[in-house]
Amino acid sequence: MGALQSLSDEPEYRELAEKTGFSFEQIGILHKRFKQLSHNEDMLRRADLDTIPDLACNPIRTQIIEAFFDKRNFHQNGDGTVEEISFEEFLVVMSHFRPPALNMTEEQREKVRREKLRFLFNMHDTDNDGTITLEEYRHVVEELLSRSGALGKETAKGIADAAMLEVASISMGHMEPDEFYEGITFEHFLKILKDIEIETKMNIRFLNMDTTTLCNRDSSSIR
Amino acid sequence: MPAFSCAFPGCRRDLLVIVLVVFVGIGLPIEASAPAYQSHGTEGSHLTNITNTKKAFPVLAVNYEHVRKPFEIALWILLALLMKLGFHLIPRLSAVVPESCLLIVVGLLVGGLIKVIGEEPPVLDSQLFFLCLLPPIILDAGYFLPIRPFTENVGTILVFAVIGTLWNAFFMGGLLYALCQIESVGLSGVDLLACLLFGSIVSAVDPVAVLAVFEEIHINELVHILVFGESLLNDAVTVVLYNLFEEFSKVGTVTVLDVFLGVVCFFVVSLGGVLVGAIYGFLAAFTSRFTSHTRVIEPLFVFLYSYMAYLSSEMFHLSGIMALIACGVVMRPYVEANISHKSYTTIKYFLKMWSSVSETLIFIFLGVSTVAGPHAWNWTFVITTVILCLVSRVLGVIGLTFIINKFRIVKLTKKDQFIVAYGGLRGAIAFSLGYLLSNSHQMRNLFLTAIITVIFFTVFVQGMTIRPLVELLAVKKKKESKPSINEEIHTEFLDHLLTGVEGVCGHYGHYHWKEKLNRFNKTYVKRWLIAGENFKEPELIAFYRKMELKQAIMMVESGQLPSVLPSTISMQNIQPRAIPRVSKKREEEIRRILRANLQNNKQKMRSRSYSRHTLFDADEEDNVSEVRLRKTKMEMERRVSVMERRVSVMEREGRCDGEGGSV
Numbered sequence: 049m050g051a052l053q054s055l056s057d058e059p060e061y062r063e064l065a066e067k068t069g070f071s072f073e074q075i076g077i078l079h080k081r082f083k084q085l086s087h088n089e090d091m092l093r094r095a096d097l098d099t100i101p102d103l104a105c106n107p108i109r110t111q112i113i114e115a116f117f118d119k120r121n122f123h124q125n126g127d128g129t130v131e132e133i134s135f136e137e138f139l140v141v142m143s144h145f146r147p148p149a150l151n152m153t154e155e156q157r158e159k160v161r162r163e164k165l166r167f168l169f170n171m172h173d174t175d176n177d178g179t180i181t182l183e184e185y186r187h188v189v190e191e192l193l194s195r196s197g198a199l200g201k202e203t204a205k206g207i208a209d210a211a212m213l214e215v216a217s218i219s220m221g222h223m224e225p226d227e228f229y230e231g232i233t234f235e236h237f238l239k240i241l242k243d244i245e246i247e248t249k250m251n252i253r254f255l256n257m258d259t260t261t262l263c264n265r266d267s268s269s270i271r
Numbered sequence: 272m273p274a275f276s277c278a279f280p281g282c283r284r285d286l287l288v289i290v291l292v293v294f295v296g297i298g299l300p301i302e303a304s305a306p307a308y309q310s311h312g313t314e315g316s317h318l319t320n321i322t323n324t325k326k327a328f329p330v331l332a333v334n335y336e337h338v339r340k341p342f343e344i345a346l347w348i349l350l351a352l353l354m355k356l357g358f359h360l361i362p363r364l365s366a367v368v369p370e371s372c373l374l375i376v377v378g379l380l381v382g383g384l385i386k387v388i389g390e391e392p393p394v395l396d397s398q399l400f401f402l403c404l405l406p407p408i409i410l411d412a413g414y415f416l417p418i419r420p421f422t423e424n425v426g427t428i429l430v431f432a433v434i435g436t437l438w439n440a441f442f443m444g445g446l447l448y449a450l451c452q453i454e455s456v457g458l459s460g461v462d463l464l465a466c467l468l469f470g471s472i473v474s475a476v477d478p479v480a481v482l483a484v485f486e487e488i489h490i491n492e493l494v495h496i497l498v499f500g501e502s503l504l505n506d507a508v509t510v511v512l513y514n515l516f517e518e519f520s521k522v523g524t525v526t527v528l529d530v531f532l533g534v535v536c537f538f539v540v541s542l543g544g545v546l547v548g549a550i551y552g553f554l555a556a557f558t559s560r561f562t563s564h565t566r567v568i569e570p571l572f573v574f575l576y577s578y579m580a581y582l583s584s585e586m587f588h589l590s591g592i593m594a595l596i597a598c599g600v601v602m603r604p605y606v607e608a609n610i611s612h613k614s615y616t617t618i619k620y621f622l623k624m625w626s627s628v629s630e631t632l633i634f635i636f637l638g639v640s641t642v643a644g645p646h647a648w649n650w651t652f653v654i655t656t657v658i659l660c661l662v663s664r665v666l667g668v669i670g671l672t673f674i675i676n677k678f679r680i681v682k683l684t685k686k687d688q689f690i691v692a693y694g695g696l697r698g699a700i701a702f703s704l705g706y707l708l709s710n711s712h713q714m715r716n717l718f719l720t721a722i723i724t725v726i727f728f729t730v731f732v733q734g735m736t737i738r739p740l741v742e743l744l745a746v747k748k749k750k751e752s753k754p755s756i757n758e759e760i761h762t763e764f765l766d767h768l769l770t771g772v773e774g775v776c777g778h779y780g781h782y783h784w785k786e787k788l789n790r791f792n793k794t795y796v797k798r799w800l801i802a803g804e805n806f807k808e809p810e811l812i813a814f815y816r817k818m819e820l821k822q823a824i825m826m827v828e829s830g831q832l833p834s835v836l837p838s839t840i841s842m843q844n845i846q847p848r849a850i851p852r853v854s855k856k857r858e859e860e861i862r863r864i865l866r867a868n869l870q871n872n873k874q875k876m877r878s879r880s881y882s883r884h885t886l887f888d889a890d891e892e893d894n895v896s897e898v899r900l901r902k903t904k905m906e907m908e909r910r911v912s913v914m915e916r917r918v919s920v921m922e923r924e925g926r927c928d929g930e931g932g933s934v
Contacts, residue, residue, distance in 0.1 A: 081777045102774030102783065105790070108764065112771040145772055150682040168761070171768075192763060207815050211756045240757045243750050248681045250765060252773050253780055 064136060068143035074254045078142060082135050091132035092116075108191050111171050116141050120170045127176060147251040161247045162238065168250075169237050179231030182212050215240050350381075351631045369734045371483040371634050375727070378638015385639070392643040395636040397703045401585070404633050405700070407625035408479055409592050410577050412503065413599030414622060420496045422785075427675050427683075428500035431691070435501065435667045436474055436508040442663040443656070444470030450655055461714055464520040469718050471512035472705050473660065473725055477698030478502040478592075480726075483630060484696060484734045491747040494687050498694040506592035507541035513704055514588065544590035548597025551580035555598070556605035556800040563802060569614040570621060573606060605800040608813070612820065633699045640702070641723050647716035656721045657728050660697070668692040686746050693737060696729040697722075759814050 061075050070078070085100070086092040094113055103109045119126035121144070122137050133141075144167045148160045172180045172188050186208040193204050216229045219236040223229065232240075335342075354377050358365050364373070385392040421428070444467035451461040481502045485495055515533045519525050555576035562569050577598045584594035607615060668691050676682045683691075705722045708715050741748075770782040 078776070084777070085775075097775065100774050103771055106767055106771045106774070108767050109771060112768060112775075116775075142772075142776070145769070147680045150676075150684070168764075168768075188764070189760060192760065192767070203815075207756065207760070210815070210818075211760055214755060214757055240755070241761060243755075244758050244761060246765075250769070251680045252769055252776065252782070253680055254776070255778060 064139055067136075068139050069146055070139065070143065070254065075139065077255055078139060079135060082138055091134055092138060093132045107194050111188075111191065114174075115167070115171050118170055120176070121167060142254075145250060145252045146254065148247050157247055164246050164250045165238055165241060166234065168241075168246075169234050177231075179233050180237070181231040182208065185212055185232070348628060348632065351635050352628065354635070355627075355631050367735070369484050369487055369730075369738075371480065371630075372731050372734055374631055374634035375638040375641075375730065378635040378640075379642060380638075381635065382639035382642030386642055392639050393636075394643050395633070395640045395699070395703065395706065397707045400633070400636075400699065400703045401591075402582075404629045405479075406578060406581050406591075406595060407622065407629045408482065409503070409581075409595045410574075410599055411622040411626035412478060412482065412499070413596035414573075414577075414603055414618075416596065416600055417492070417496065418600065420492050421500055423781075424493065424496055424500070427679065428497060428504060430671055430675055431497065431501040431668075432504035433508055435671055436476075436505045437512075438667045438670075439474030439660075439663045440467065440471040440512055442470070442666075443474060443659045444468075446659055447652070447655065450651070462520075464516055464525070465714055468513070468516035468520055468708075469714075469721070471509065471516055472718070473656065473697060473701050473722055474663075475505045475509040475697070475701065476502040476695045477700050479630060479633060479700070480696035480698030480730055480734070481694060483634070484730075484737060485694065488738050488741055489749045490690065490741060491749055493681075494690045494694075494746070495749070497687075497691055503592060503596055507537065507544065507590040509700070509704070510588070510590050511537045511540050517708075540588070540590050541593055543587065544584045544593035545597040547584045547587075547589060548580045548594035548599075549601045551576045551583070551594075552598040552601030553800070555602040556609075559602075559606045559609040560800060560802045562610065566611045566614055569610045570617045573602070573618055574621070576602070605797070608797075608801045637699055637702060637723075637726070640706075641727075644706075644719055644723070645716045646720045648720055649717055652717060653721045653724050657725055660725055660729070664695045665692045668695075686744055689744065690737075690741065690746055693733060693740065696733060697726050698730065699726075702726060756815060756818065 061072050064070070064075055065072060068075075082092060085096045087096070094117060097103070097113045097116065103112065106112065114129070115121060116138065117129050117131070117133060119128050119130060121141050123140055144164055148157055152160070169180070172184055174184055174187075186205055189208040189211070190204040193207075212229075212232075215232050215236055216223070218240055219232075220229060351374075354374065355370070358370060358373050382392045444463070447470065448461070448463045448466040451466065476498070478499070481498055485498065511533065515529075515536070519529065555572055558572050558576070559569065562572070577595055580594045580598040581591045585591040610618075668688055672683050672688050672691075701722050702719075705715075705719050708718065766782065766785070770786045773780040773782050
């Protein structure tokens with residue numbers, strides 16, 4: 049991976065900037081954050097992300113942390129999960145949340161949309177088989193509702209079932225009574241979420257100025 | 272189809288138009304000659320008192336005076352609504368010309384008719400406008416304001432509303448003053464403050480006009496909320512500028528202290544209005560917590576609290592519009608969790624009805640007032656005003672977008688900017704504010720004429736051409752989408768995902784604060800304002816239950832399960848194959864028997880398409896014997912009766928029991 053220790057490593061940054069589309073300032077800030085989380089080591093582990101206090105009350109934090117260690121999100125056609133990631137892989141995962149540029153053509157926007165939806169799909173499809181089965185979808189809804197208290201699995205099951213039915217109805221249209229709908233493929237996933245305009249919604253603001261010294265929050269999250 | 276069959280389709284419409292014209296013809300003389308009846312009435316009673324001879328008992332007598340005022344009001348409203356009805360019977364017309372234009376034209380005709388008769392046409396009384404006609408429209412807009420796009424773009428909206436309006440006012444006022452200095456115009460008597468006052472009146476984008484026009488073009492959500500939000504939030508600026516310049520133009524001089532006080536006043540007016548609205552909103556939410564036994568009056572609480580919020584803030588010269596919006600926005604989530612489904616429908620329909628009537632009346636009166644009002648025409652002034660309006664709007668939007676785009680994640684494209692600039696319509700608020708100017712202003716008539724011309728120009732020219740322009744520029748339109756549970760799940764999923772990723776990135780962003788607000792809301796506020804145990808219910812479940820309720824009601828009404836997405840897919844298609852299935856032949860037999868049974872029930876339920884309560888239980892055995900068949904049949908009937916019971920419970924507006932899923 050090379051020596052990413054010094055911030056002024058221009059050639060490294062240039063390569064990363066080209067690969068992920070971030071600016072040099074943004075890469076610098078994210079690198080600082082990476083070092084803060086990993087306690088100045090080269091590689092980041094799950095336990096490091098577990099200690100972030102903000103994630104503690106997030107209902108889907110396991111999925112979010114898993115997404116960082118999922119090889120499918122590294123754009124290298126890999127499969128499975130890893131135990132620790134480098135800064136480059138961290139940056140590639142983060143690049144899924146960059147907003148599309150102002151003057152993109154329609155097909156570039158389509159590409160961005162596919163990429164973001166692929167990220168979401170990978171989060172749901174935990175067993176890497178290319179489809180989201182009913183069990184996996186139920187798990188997703190259960191996790192979403194898990195923080196909300198004592199409403200139990202029945203409601204989650206009902207909602208997941210209704211959602212699956214909707215996907216099947218939209219994608220397949222007509223099925224014989226003994227045919228079986230295996231699961232949501234990526235194409236079906238694209239179809240049901242095409243109205244949600246994900247390229248404008250799934251973005252966060254990446255800072256261009258270094259304000260991490262101002263909000264010195266996770267310095268206390270030492271193991 | 273009518274009994275008298277017409278050879279050509281236009282016959283029926285023509286007949287209705289003739290009926291309307293006759294109505295108008297009868298209605299107008301009644302109103303116009305009302306004073307005549309008044310004198311007759313008093314004379315008559317005088318005579319009988321003096322003579323005191325025995326007269327025949329009056330079997331039939333006319334006493335118009337008794338009912339005059341409500342009669343006239345009702346007649347005006349009825350005429351307005353008949354006009355509205357008439358437009359929609361002429362299909363090609365309503366597709367090309369927006370309704371607001373047609374209503375103004377009708378107002379012009381009515382005003383002209385009244386003038387021809389020789390009576391004085393009524394003018395749009397400012398008090399009537401601000402206290403009766405405007406609140407329903409604003410409440411309707413505020414109560415149904417789409418919160419998510421509004422809060423995502425609130426920064427942009429505020430910049431457009433505050434800075435944009437200020438820019439418009441000063442730019443126009445300043446340039447008009449410069450114009451008046453030119454000798455040839457002949458308006459050298461107009462001083463700077465009067466021009467600035469005029470600029471502040473005419474610079475504000477009008478919510479009524481924007482609503483009326485944008486309603487029909489179905490533009491995409493972002494642009495819609497930008498223009499609409501701006502038209503609502505600029506009220507504070509307008510109120511402050513108007514009062515400021517009116518005060519100053521009486522005094523004549525401006526000091527630095529006055530300017531500073533003006534700025535302070537702006538904050539007081541806007542934040543004060545929002546605070547008043549929020550207080551009344553919380554009161555309404557709290558009241559609705561206890562209305563479970565008096566469901567019938569629930570809608571009234573919503574309307575009255577909102578109206579009180581408006582009146583209270585108007586009393587203190589705060590921004591009434593912002594108070595109404597704040598009240599509606601604050602009370603909605605809590606009230607909707609507390610009130611019954613029927614009350615919700617009532618509120619929705621009453622608000623839409625009142626705002627529709629108000630809008631119609633406003634536009635008609637605008638037309639009538641144009642005919643009535645005193646006019647002072649000055650070509651240069653009026654034409655310059657119109658041109659300056661457009662120019663300042665375009666410059667303002669372009670300039671502000673340039674700055675705003677540096678801070679936005681999703682930038683505004685040129686097309687968006689164009690529609691935002693072009694959609695800045697002026698309307699009745701500007702006219703009423705102009706009308707409120709005291710007669711001591713020597714330029715009042717000139718200003719009124721110029722305001723009316725600007726309003727006509729924006730409503731007619733911009734209103735009519737915006738639809739073809741939207742088509743021409745291929746601006747993104749609003750997607751007509753049905754509520755989809757997948758989208759709802761993923762919207763919530765995205766919220767949590769983005770909050771989490773922001774946490775990983777390490778900075779307090781938009782989603783972080785939203786999450787904090789939601790948690791505060793859930794733990795403290797909802798506990799106080801929502802009745803019963805419902806405050807623990809997450810949004811996803813509330814959404815799902817609403818969908819179920821709607822479907823159940825539709826089913827009861829139509830007698831069959833609604834197929835939103837016509838398909839033959841049912842639960843068995845998605846249950847995992849691990850469950851052994853009954854053979855197809857057996858399935859058909861079971862279905863036949865069940866169908867025969869179900870025919871006897873009051874609700875004829877179909878066993879195909881979108882049935883969540885279909886045939887197979889999770890634990891089915893391999894051999895299907897007669898016993899098994901009967902058991903299955905009984906199970907089905909049990910499910911059917913449970914579903915019937917649930918539906919009738921829902922109908923009686925009890926709360927659904929906790930189960931939202933499978934029976």
